[in-house]
Amino acid sequence: MNIAVLGYGTVGSGVVEIINNRGKDLMNKKMSENLFVKYILEIRDFPDDKNKEKFTKNFEDIIRDHEISVVVETIGGINPAFDFTSRCLSAGKHVVTSNKELVAEKGLELLELAKKNNVNFLFEASVGGGIPILRPLSVCLAANNIRSINGILNGTTNFILTKMISDNMSFETALKIAQKKGYAEKDPTADVEGHDACRKICILAALAFGNHIYPKDVHSEGITKIMLEDVAYAASYNSVIKLIGTAQQLNNGQLYILVSPAIVNKTSQLASVDDVFNAILVDGDATDEVLFYGKGAGKFPTASAVVADVIDACNHTDKRRLIGWGPEKKGVIVDYKTIKNQYYVRLRVFDSFQILPTIKANLGDIHLLSRSGATTLELAFITNEYTETELIDKIENIKGAELKSLIRVAKC
């Protein structure tokens, strides 16, 4: 079976390396045919690469070659990945991608194109890197109504938060270390603002609940505003702050989907997920909670997920794998601001003792938190359940209190 790999970056080069090293072995164990990389599409030059005879700069070489039945897309981004992927599917070639932006934004069109052309469009590597999650969610948990998915979906932010929690390091310092280690990009926006996690929760929610979810419709908040004070207060509440992507089906069938920092109790399976690791907690009505944990990024973890999809595509050339979803359902996503939740609140106040009665009068029962080094100019607590709108209104009504931090308390 001849394949082409589009893009020779971290993941693409990992795919080529795994197939070169293990192609024959895979044939014996997992497939009836040998797996062979015939083309690598890449605009850059790699004159000293041992695969140099496979390189092409011309996509037409691949699309015209009838020997190529599976194409791997690891270019990333929407353009030209979308165009290339569409053309491959239309030409009757199976496509495997690790590109979460492509799947989150254009997944529906590509799935429909794949269906029309009776080929596979597979994307296990787009969520959770090397962690098997999309296929288990779609196939192994098929008999469940999924109630919710909560996940630590971005390794970069989890690394930064771990440094803040374990080493009392500021966000800025931790980010610099993450960049130095290659975990964060020079422009870290997509990670630290939650956009990357948002794409992944959209893909998970689409698979679990059956309709395309567009990232633009999902509120996402990053971790740039988290202060060490918040980390300390969370610790006093036997909790840690994690960036959580959440997708829940409400009783009325609507979906509550959100990416935001959250206060996670240490008894949660997600609390001990540290460094660049990812974990996804799926709650099904038959299985209850099932957790998938591992390396959510990196060359070989992600490449191995791509190669597994290639094998699956090769084993299903004549019969499509039924992994996918339908069109978006307008109005299915609730405004997250209308959902009641407990919140962690940190205020700047003129005097914490004097203002406390007013706060209690406005917010009812609160659970006060403490940290060493706090002055009377600061007050932090956990509230009862409010919508974010209600809570912010009530806090704005309290004279002499300025809202410095508001973080939801996770229910996972």
Next chain:
Amino acid sequence: MNIAVLGYGTVGSGVVEIINNRGKDLMNKKMSENLFVKYILEIRDFPDDKNKEKFTKNFEDIIRDHEISVVVETIGGINPAFDFTSRCLSAGKHVVTSNKELVAEKGLELLELAKKNNVNFLFEASVGGGIPILRPLSVCLAANNIRSINGILNGTTNFILTKMISDNMSFETALKIAQKKGYAEKDPTADVEGHDACRKICILAALAFGNHIYPKDVHSEGITKIMLEDVAYAASYNSVIKLIGTAQQLNNGQLYILVSPAIVNKTSQLASVDDVFNAILVDGDATDEVLFYGKGAGKFPTASAVVADVIDACNHTDKRRLIGWGPEKKGVIVDYKTIKNQYYVRLRVFDSFQILPTIKANLGDIHLLSRSGATTLELAFITNEYTETELIDKIENIKGAELKSLIRVAKC
């Protein structure tokens, strides 16, 4: 698609209930045909059951009915499950089972029979209950060389150990509670002696490494000898005692497979797996460690795994799923006694202070452990790496020391 369910116990009745309740919904989402339970084979009478018109006591009704293309086997044990399963496969019917004893003992014969008849033999529910593990291991991690698998594979023993660790309860008392809650059988041997975990690690190892592994060839030790003293010493070493099934591929290609209690450091992902939960840690050369966690038993978790296999079988009636392994490889399993490992040792001694120099002279560096309430008649420590044979020999040579407990230190 009409199916038959053999056995109407916990799992079988769960399968019928899920299909009755969700058959139509599954058809819309996951399958092209409706799913319908036509027969339930059961020797007991259920006169008031709402499915009573489906019951039969005659297996011939099922085997002769050409409308039945998928048969679910949830009888358990080898007889008559093996005979029924063989006959179904030979008759060209797909079989899905939750029966770990059947798969561990007769899996190879049944896989070969399935292949011969071009039908599926699927058994996701046989390991880890509702946790997706066999399909992810076989399909999603296909591009990996699996280095090792370590798992908490038996919920009953994990519940008992959790009670011993968290509530300082003796093994006997914890077992009684487990029996009262329905987690342990009246005769708890298969669970507490490690036989159940042994069947599961055999299935995992066969899938991961490619050859049938028979439970009789795998040393398995249970948890009946674990004392609260051992639990306390482990805690002083920042560890917990867990019953771990382990399967590792050694550099020479041989397999080290074992079920035994193990000292697990609290930093391990397996240490926080409590109560009846199961978890399986798979170490692949591309993904590194991936963890699967959830409810390893129970009616609906297990039944949902069975139904997922039924859906997969229905979606692959014309093309077999390639999940399985080949014949056993004689001599591939190393004698566990020849493998070096660190051990936890508890001795009864005449005087711990006086004997310590002799112990150090025999065993070299040891890491002494302490617990509150220990007298000078007791000594516990962690050793350097020894084979079990070497270590027992050395301890037997120490006059005035009697070996009370020997537990391997886990490497996961």
